[in-house]
Amino acid sequence: MRVTMRVDGDEVAADIDRPGESLLSTLRDRLGRTGTKNACEQGECGSCTVLLDGAPVCACLVATAQCQGREVRTVASVPTVLRDAFVACGAVQCGFCTPGLLVSAADLLGREPDPGEEAIREAIAGNLCRCTGYEKVVEAVRAAAEATADGVPRVPARSHLHHNQWINVVTIPQGGTGNGEDTP
Amino acid sequence: MTDTAGGVGHSPIRPDARSKTDGTFDYASDLRLPGMLWGHTLRSPHPSAAVRSIDTTAALAMPGVAAVLTAADVPGANAYGLITADQPVLAADRVRYQGEPVALIAADTLDLARLAAEAVAVDYETLEPVTDPEAAVAAGEYFRYQPVRLGDPDAQAAAVVIAREYAVGMQDQAPLGPEAGLAEPAPDGGIRLHVATQWLHSDLEQLAPCLDLPPERIHLEMSGIGGAFGAREDLSVQAHMAMLALHCGRPVKMMYDRAESFLGHVHRHPARMRYEHGADEHGRLVYVKARIVLDGGAYASTTDAVVGNAASLAVGPYEVEHVSVDAWGARTNNPPCGAMRGFGGVQTCFAYESQMDALADALGLHPLELRRRNAVAQGSKLITGQTVDARDPRRDRPGGAPFSPLADLLDRLDALPAPAPAPTARPGGSGDTTRGEGVRRGTGYGVGLKNVCYSEGFDDHSTASVELRLEDGERVARVHTAAAEVGQGHWTLQAQIVRTELDVDRVELAPNDTRIGSAGSSSASRQSYMTGGAVRAAAVAVRALAAGRDLADGPVEATRVFRHRATKPMDPVTGQGDSHVQLALCVHRATVDVDVELGLVKVVELACVQDVGKAMNPLALEGQIHGGTAQGLGLALMEALLTDGGRVQNASFTDYLIPTALDMPPMRIELVENADPDAPYGLRGAGEPPTLSSTPAIVAAVRDATGLPLTRVPIRPEHLTTGRLP
């Protein structure tokens, strides 16, 4: 059975071989669009989040055949400023959750350009991240929200540069040898 | 050493950041090749059974199925393992845990391979599984027993004695990227594997005998890794997809779904621990006795080393002269356990920190004060007899006492401002279970001590090659190692080191593979120290070679193997010995709001001070602390694989819960640079310590709010409400 839809602006067609094939497996295994990740196929992790006609959904829970004639947007359609914010804020570690988080965050910023911390946490509560503890993700969404008109995210001043109250790096002065060139 | 932009101490942009944010970064599960087949593993549904027969006829007859392989098809030795080769590639006549691989299928699609697996008929004779680790130990079924003996604990008199039993559940690493890989048969009869692993060379060593191939005919290449945390230490898809690819003469891809992933990798050892602490009336520890039983499950994996850590770190960073520790790693028919972030340090840390809190409570001392009074200092000895080396002549304690890195961290933690009294979110979240009803706030502290790098005499080393060349007049460096970038930012760090040592701007990273020597595993918080050390040594060598040479004449290259100073095994009878290279300390303060009537917890804030030796990349370090702390929060409040008769009850993200953005609170972090003169740049391994200390801190805070003893993690709501009237 052939299904046609728009994915990130491209008109695409996929031949599926069972009625319940998920949009996630069609994107990844048939269309080679692997930017959308598979970490559970249970709707629990949000790694597969895409916008279906503008609303964030888990691609693993949408039957491809339900997408006939519909519009799908993946990480590839996420605004650059948000990506830049994730990068600059350190919101990316292994990055497996990142495509899904970016789509959820982009949707939030589209609806609510100046979200507070709680709104951000609510919006990404369906996106599990095992690496970052979410703090830098929240920071990144804020940084994107506060971006300058020309699209530069406003990254919070880091203490190792500015000693703000949140993160301090304290160097204990060493007597004697220290950490010089002659260490192994 | 120069302060180069993007060098050591800076937080340059990750080299993998772009591709990870536009979807083009290739994780193992994203790989594919033309003509490729999909592999799938058939696993035992029984925790213990004899395999009478396997009938593959029906599966093989399905159109699109290319192969069904069983134990008889394993080309070489049917056994592998990280330390001991005791685990079959495919079960031959016996299965010892639920999820043990029994047969392999290759088919045109993954869906078809899975369907074919259902058509394989295995005749099992189920056997009674051994599921109680205590009973296993009593029957002599254990992988390792490690005692520690110091002084004479039985002969001591103490003003206060606290004796309690603790239990830690089976935590799963739950990396988001599932186990996956792609195997390509090579024209020379060998095999090329694209895998997401923590240690390429260990995979190679284990694979060669199983595949009956000389190591040089097996080529491993790292593919993108979606988190690891210990779950990628042991082999998963490697041998299986290699067998299928060699058999079919076609590329084979494998990828687990989440349910299979929960069964397809080892977990954190669940533990039962009995601790007795005796202290004098000032709160100074007089003696500690501990009995620690870790459940290793069905196969050895890294249980040996985990038991060593549990035993040697059993008391934590505290001075005590009389100690008796007995630690076992039991062999049962429960899921195999092995490496997970914190590696044997997590379980005992929960117990000894709980004991320290109980002592403080009994003596009416502040928990931080009790810890300060017992904190190890420069020159004090760990329970293994190893001397604590934390020189800092300018920062001695009042009264001329030697510098205590722990007391220093505790003072700093204490000085961090407390969170605002008004909560931003309530326990129970959107469930609206409380609007303040029944909510009490609590504060707690936790201290963690973790060894960095491999211990107990292991030949720990890493290899790096650095090349410097001229390209269009610009000096460009290239680094090659086999070290796994699991997300921690190790690629960034390598580039930083090269920039600093060679004063270059452009650093290229060659793909991580087995064409270069081993880097060891991205585990034990060791990669910055070890591969960082190797990259630095190679870069320093290149600098020397390049001096006085014109790069226009050709590139300069150097390869170096880096070793840390040797360690010693623990004495099998006394546990004594300088078994560790480096120790890292982290301290946490947790603030929680507990709905004491419903037993629901909201962590309001976590504050953390960690000694990182040298903040090589502050941004990445913060990320390690956030993530490690979150995993500790998970263990404290929600994460446990539950087994019943050896069967896992919750192998899904529906019922194995990991923290969401609404569970993790904002953090306050202070990084302390108390340099280790023996380590590259003075750095201290940093990935694991926060996972140790956050769990006991959160539990202590919940205790503070509820007044309950709480001796088990994860805490379940019913632990907080049992015996309470509605």
Added chain:
Amino acid sequence: MTPPAGFDFHRPADLAEALRLLAADPEAVPIAGGTDLMVALNYRRARPRALLDLTGVADLREWTDEGAAVRIGAGVTYARVAAELGGVLPGLAAAARTVGSPQIRNRATLAGNLATASPAGDGHPPLLATGATVTAASAAGERLMPIGDFFTGPKRSALRPGELITAVTVPKAAGPQQFLKVGTRNAMVIAVCSFALALDTGRRVLGTGIGSAGPVPLRAGEAEAVDLPWEAPDRFGEGLAVEFGRLVAAAARPIDDVRATADYRRHALAVCAARALRRAWAEAHPEGSVRCG
């Protein structure tokens, strides 16, 4: 299980067509948001030969104001219930806000929740508490079922083969409503237990619904009959709230499972029910000196 030889994916545009297709192809499994069904398909717990997609059925997509009640079309998602019906159906909207994650709520439908008939379905307790009515239709016609008759066992309902749920009709709130859901995580969690309460201050009636604490979602009949001091609202005391909680807990029939013990569920229900009643009473009588807490 063998792969389907041929397969069908029906995309009816209106209800009549959907019912015709279902009658012609009784094996076809309805799919709405897919948030229950697709998990089962992804994990090969079911392998239907045909699916009947309800997302394109125009007649199911909207909710309508029927005066005293709101008729929620089977295709209305939880995201819309939460965003659009908070004013008239506060209990159901509160439940909707706790369902899964934003991604799940954007797809999951109230009707899908009902058809799955999990005892843990969050939509069920508020429907029980308010006395909602389920409308089912087949090629043979339409029938109405009081919500209390709908659930027949764990994941079993009174829905017959060939029938679709077309709408759920929920009486508008006639007083304060509460929904409390207990879970071991602060977001995205299946209920350990849940409790819904609807106070009808005009008719002086109390409605209840219990989730995840029995083979089916339950009402607490005896608790609904507690003697509330309607004439002297400030005589509402702690003892009454506690007694109400006790009766709700007594009505539950929970089991031990991986999520919690039966004892805990009973305990938590007692706490939640008492809180719900205190809150509702205080909201209904803002002037009175009601002790609350």
